[in-house]
Amino acid sequence: MDTFIARQPILNQHKRLFAYELLYRGKLMAGQPGFDGDQATSSLLTGAFLTEGLETISNNKPCFINFTQELLIKNIPAVFPQTKIVVEILEDVQPTEEVITVCRNLKEQGYTLAMDDFVYAENLKPLIELADIIKIDFRLTPVDTIQETLSILSRYKLKFLAEKVETHAEFGKALELGFSYFQGFFFATPEKIRIKEIAPVKTSLFHVLTEINRKDVQTERLAEIIEADVSLSYKLLRYVNSAYFYRLSKVKSIVQAVAYLGEKEIRSFINLLIISEISGDKPVELVRLAAVRAKFCSLLGEKSPDNVAHAELFMLGLFSLLPAMLDYPIKVITYKLPLSKELKRALVHGDGPLGPYLQAAIAYEQNKKDRCLEALDAINVPLASVYEMYLEAIHYAEILTNI
Incomplete structure (x- = not known):
């Protein structure tokens, strides 16, 4: 299978680059029949670290990389430098004893843990306690639900990342709600489309x-x-x-x-x-x-x-x-x-x-x-x-x- 890697920027509150998420580009994409998340991440890591060198792709910024349950259990993240990657725990990962043990060890070794496409559930508490960053789909999640989630999680020491922020209005709203990081192409769209004088x-x-x-x-x-x-x-x-x-x-x-x-x-x-x-x-x-x-x-x-x-x-x-x-x-x-x-x-x-x-x-x-x-x-x-x-x-x- 051919390996293709692209990147999407993650910006901070000041619209400065914080990190990139590395995205797999193979013959099959996530959500398509036959897509193998383990193979996708393995191919991405092989291409990014072993073939091309992470510096070429990441501009020496941290890289968010998706890890499936199987890859976490195998402790694959530990193969790579903790300063170079953010371990992104996919939304379908179950908080089993094995997973929690691996994540706790990664945390103790200095890795940053992020939970992807987060939707609150009581059984996720062991993972939430270990996480550093919570990623929330800003387009698919109603604002009321986001506010409720942030309120529930306020007792934890967490940073929040808004995904799929595509407009400056969405960026402004996410900022107002308390998000620290923003992923999406809002920065590549005009702030105001109107006829005006250029400075x-x-x-x-x-x-x-x-x-x-x-x-x-x-x-x-x-x-x-x-x-x-x-x-x-x-x-x-x-x-x-x-x-x-x-x-x-x-x-x-x-x-x-x-x-x-x-x-x-x-x-x-x-x-x-x-x-x-x-x-x-x-x-x-x-x-x-x-x-x-x-x-x-x-x-x-x-x-x-x-x-x-x-x-x-x-x-x-x-x-x-x-x-x-x-x-x-x-x-x-x-x-x-x-x-x-x-x-x-x-x-x-x-x-x-x-x-x-x-x-x-x-x-x-x-x-x-x-x-x-x-x-x-x-x-x-x-x-x-x-x-x-x-x-x-x-x-x-x-x-x-x-x-």
Whole structure:
């Protein structure tokens, strides 16, 4: 069975990254006939720790990983470093004597324990007493039930994590209720969709964004734009001399860096850095997600026989999150930018020849396997190659967001 691993961010009350949940991406997904949770977690752990290295996937943050009853009884979590994982106890795990003993030992060894998709029941008390974090599905659980659960559990020393938080209103409500951690893509959606003026600083950056995406802009002009900005210059030199390129000799000038990367790569780089500046008041994870999505889309293009331009697909992934960064409708944003008709169509309507690339990237990161497979089929990209591309996109994003 092919192994695919994706990650979903878990943010704290200040919208800063706290951890990731690692999600299994195999031929069968949870809830489908024949799905084996033990095999899923084993494959995930093998891929994450033994094959790829956890640092590549997790950015050195803790990783929430699901453990079934069988894997807990076998004490599989103890094989892995307690500082690297959060042991996520699935909702169907029964608090048997064996399970409680293993969990107590893990707790004594310094592991963090979380209970997934929590619904209160009296028989769960032994596990609750050992748990550090309780995860509650914020969309499926009525607010009254959540309040009652939090009240019952108030006597325990626990932190609460709201899962499937998809809007800023839901984030606000969960925060008000007392949750400490939040999982979902609320941070990647606009806070307010309304016609308004963009802040002056963002407007200036938006003008630069417009200029560098004109088809007639020469490489020399791109170099001038970078040289005129100390921050861009510094970050470009750090990027081109980073481990991502494994260079033996250092690049010491902007002209040399531009020549080394080439027009397509340098354009993508400036796009990403300017968008990072534009979203300075947003969670860092939003920029990281944009970088992953941009690189992932461009890698899908390289694998597809359709021969779509790298720059188009990179901008497709990157600009797909501009509404969340600017709190501005995508239709208005694309009207102001000199983008191709195909790119605008994919961003605004999600269809056209470029639409499936963005659909595949979003579906993969959001754990929507059927939609992802449908999009991959439309661009003739085999599923077996997606995991490696996703890892490369993550690696690329981590380099860029840490320079």
